[in-house]
Amino acid sequence: MTVLTGRAPTGEVLRLPTADGVVEHAVREPVAWEVPAGPASSRTAFAAAHVVPRAGAENVPGAPADLDWDATLAFRHRLWSLGLGVAEAMDTAQRGMGLDPAATTELVRRSAREAAAVGGRIAAGVGTDQLAPGTHPLPVVRAAYEEQLATVEDTGAQPILMASRHLAASATGPDDYLALYADLLSQVRRPAVLHWLGDVFDPALAGYWGSRDVAAATDVFVDLVRANAAHVDGVKVSLLDADHERGLRRRLPAGVRLYTGDDFNYPELIEGDGQFHSDALLGIFAGIANVAAAGLARLDAGDTAGFRAALDPTVPLARHVFGAPTPYYKAGIAFLNWLDGRQPGYAMVGGLHSARSAVHQATTFRLADEAGVLTDPVGATARMRQYLAVHGF
Known part of the structure; x- marks a missing residue:
């Protein structure tokens, strides 16, 4: 027992x-976790929120997403009430795995409207998933990015430039990435977040930044950030490699945040080493929002031990939820929220609840x-x- x-x-x-x-x-x-009075002051923290399908919908593989908007938006209000920002239309929401472009656009618009009504922070993914799978001429990939960038910025949400399967398939080397991202960053109305999602989360993104060698890809990524630092709020890195993240954040220009996407090692990375720390843009925060918010409040108060006492026990859960095959971690996020009564049934768009x-x-x-x-x-x-x-x- x-x-x-x-x-x-x-x-x-x-x-x-x-x-x-x-x-x-x-x-x-x-556990009666502390409820913070507002967003954390010592760290910026986003939870990458999932979506809830309508109970009566045909949520089967290949069907257009049919969402329960009341439950989906109520979950985002909970995150804001706990002082967390919402990272919208990310992979957590099954983008690329059941959440189609039309539903994604509607999700961003509705969530941004709700965020504005309560003063909640919101950032939203900008990608190229309206294109058909496969390779495309780079101007077509850039135009797809630009279309989504305009949509996100028109809602008032902060843009997150997501890694693109189409760019990974179509780019011939690092220069293609540097030119396309520099062009996009020159157009943003407010500093954006650059998102590097590793192939452990999406095998189609292998070789991103023009190399399968992580060190070489990192050099390209750092060059991009340094050349466009005025237009970059931060970078979100999801490689599940704490040592790589610690090295990368030391190379970033002053004022550019590193939003950890490491769902295996987040407490130590957020705590930092006394000189550098990571902020957070995490899928697991959507599953442990109450604990994450309480832990960040303790960190604000200078109680590092209390922060670790809250967050460390969640790491075995996160490592389990994000275990291989990692792309199916979304089923764990939905399951946790169904268990806690925050959606009417355990179901996911595209039937993905069967993935675990x-x-x-x-x-x-x-x-x-x-x-x-x-x-x-x-x-x-x-x-x-x-x-x-x-x-x-």
């Missing part, structure tokens, strides 16, 4: 399936409970029982 030392269980005990059999897990009482097994999600439940992420452990336990019953346990 799993019992957390010093933590009172609710009295609920779940038999959770594992690859080797069954474990008994005693569900803990909810019941055994995998049983471990997600246990690790979330152990980390104090669940705001309603009793309700989450009831949902978990229903989920396990449907899957034959």
